[in-house]
Amino acid sequence: MAQILAPSVQWQTRFTKNSIEASSMTSKMWGSLFLKQNKKARVKSSTKYRALAVKSEDGTINRMEDLLNLDVTPYTDKIIAEYIWIGGTGVDVRSKSRTISKPVEHPSELPKWNYDGSSTGQAPGDDSEVILYPQAIFKDPFRGGNNILVICDTYTPQGEPIPTNKRHKAAQIFSDAKVLGEVPWFGIEQEYTLMQQNVNWPLGWPVGGYPGPQGPYYCAAGADKSFGRDISDAHYKACLYAGINISGTNGEVMPGQWEFQVGPSVGIEAGDHIWCARYLLERITEQAGVVLTLDPKPIDGDWNGAGCHTNYSTKSMREEGGFEVIKKAILNLSLRHKEHISAYGEGNERRLTGKHETASIDSFSWGVANRGCSIRVGRDTEKEGKGYLEDRRPASNMDPYIVTGLLAETTLLWEPTLEAEALAAQKLSLNV
CATH class of the missing domain: 3.10.20.70 (Glutamine synthetase, N-terminal domain)
Structure with missing residues (x-):
């Protein structure tokens, strides 16, 4: 389990008479030495020592913490x-x-x-x-x-x-009157993997070896199943403090892999919040001495990749009759599958194989409650006749400005030809 400790300078203790390395002394030795020094001081006041900080087996007295945590608000407006x-x-x-x-x-x-x-x-x-x-x-x-x-x-x-600068184009799309009127909502599920600092291997895995097969790790508890919970929890609280619209977090299928969710967020806000949340995660893993990777397939073989599933809805999708609007959006997405895939993250072909809860990168598919499809529609959406769709294609390293902007553009601003629409509807069994 990674410990969230801020890196700091460890000062050595220096004595005017005896040069002793602080790092080589136990806490008992320190206590004995201080006792002797105090006794000598009572006899001969010229015996002096100066302790800048003490490092013991039990912990570290870190004077830099006082400065790092210093609240300057009472002293300056800056x-x-x-x-x-x-x-x-x-x-x-x-x-x-x-x-x-x-x-x-x-x-x-x-x-x-x-x-x-x-x-x-x-x-x-x-x-x-x-x-x-x-x-x-x-x-x-x-x-x-x-x-x-x-x-x-x-x-x-x-x-x-x-x-x-991918934000600029996304901001243009989200400022379009038609897009503004549809109030696009996004809920983004950011998966990530924690790696050991000195070896390119996931946190909690034996170096050069593998843990047991996937199955026990998803949303699990226990020292043999959950690796990096302190980082996930620290990040969760940091996001809430910052004002990021984080909605949850969980351990993922592959050990050492986690997920956090941001949303629902409106328009350009979704990208801003994801990027700030990523920054916080980079800073927290830096302090923990753990490496963050957004590689969509960090470990080859029978292990899940890392995605950034993007849930999306418009005002029309959320209202009565919204399921038909969702199916029209799916049709448009099918016709621009290649454009979306090319912008959905580097290395995504290693993840979108048709295995490990993914669809093949080469074909477009959709289904209700099917995590092996390009686009998943929830059971509740089907039942209620309105709701949202989930684009499962984006990789963990996708740019949220690109993905959210493309979803809005393809479903709200782009219009296919009638012939292409009819052929796509027939292929996808969509009656729109």
Whole structure:
């Protein structure tokens, strides 16, 4: 079980007369030494020692904790804003800190900022400046107080979105009048895998070996079945503190793999919340000395991959007669299957094999309560005649701005030809 301990500098104890390594001494030795020093001090006051910190078998006195947990609110109006953006790989999150003169409530109150894009794979060295535009604010669970986390997107100095800025296009889609009128809801299920820090192997697995077959691990409890619960719980609380719309969490089918859910979120908010939740998870695993991976198939063989199932509904789907609207949306999604798959995450072909609760990447399918389909519709939706659909194709490393934007675009803005629609309806047995 990983322990959530902030990394810190361990100071050695120094004595003016005796040079003794603190790390090699037991707590009993420390007690004996301090007792002797106290006795000597009563006899001869010139005997001195200075202890900066003590490391014992029982724990660490960490004076840096006092500074890390220091609440500066009574002493200054200034706050720390952590500007967060997505790096050149499209999956990595980057951040840096800035002092703001007073607390803020809206991103528009924050200044734009810049960074060296040549160091993140997003700009050439001879024209490296990339501009950060603040877009969403969350409370900072690491620093507390009025300090904030700021989700940003990225632009050239001329104001053009750089190629890795996927939020810009998604924001355009979600600002369309037709999309706004349908109030699109998203519930995103982010799966992830925890890896041991010094070996590329899942947390809790014997190094170079395998645990028992899948079956006992999903939503399980016990030291032999649940690996990384402290990280999941710490992340859950950090998200709630930050104001992220996290709705739940659970251990997954493969040991060392977990999931958290965000939503229902409206429009562009879904992407902002997922990216901030990912940032928090990166920071927490950093403190725990565990490596986070969003690889869709981190371990080959008879082990589940990691997805990012995206639940989606519109106002029309949630109202009476909504099931027919859902089936029309499924038809549109079938006709743009290749476009969606190409944007649903790198390495997804290793996960979408038709096994381990996935559909084949090469074909589109849908079904009620069928987790082996591209699109799943719940039993309650079928029974009530309204509700939502679940797109099971996105990989764990997908960009939520891309996926949510595509779902809205394909189901609300894109119209197929009548011929293509008829052929797709016949193939999918959809009467729309």
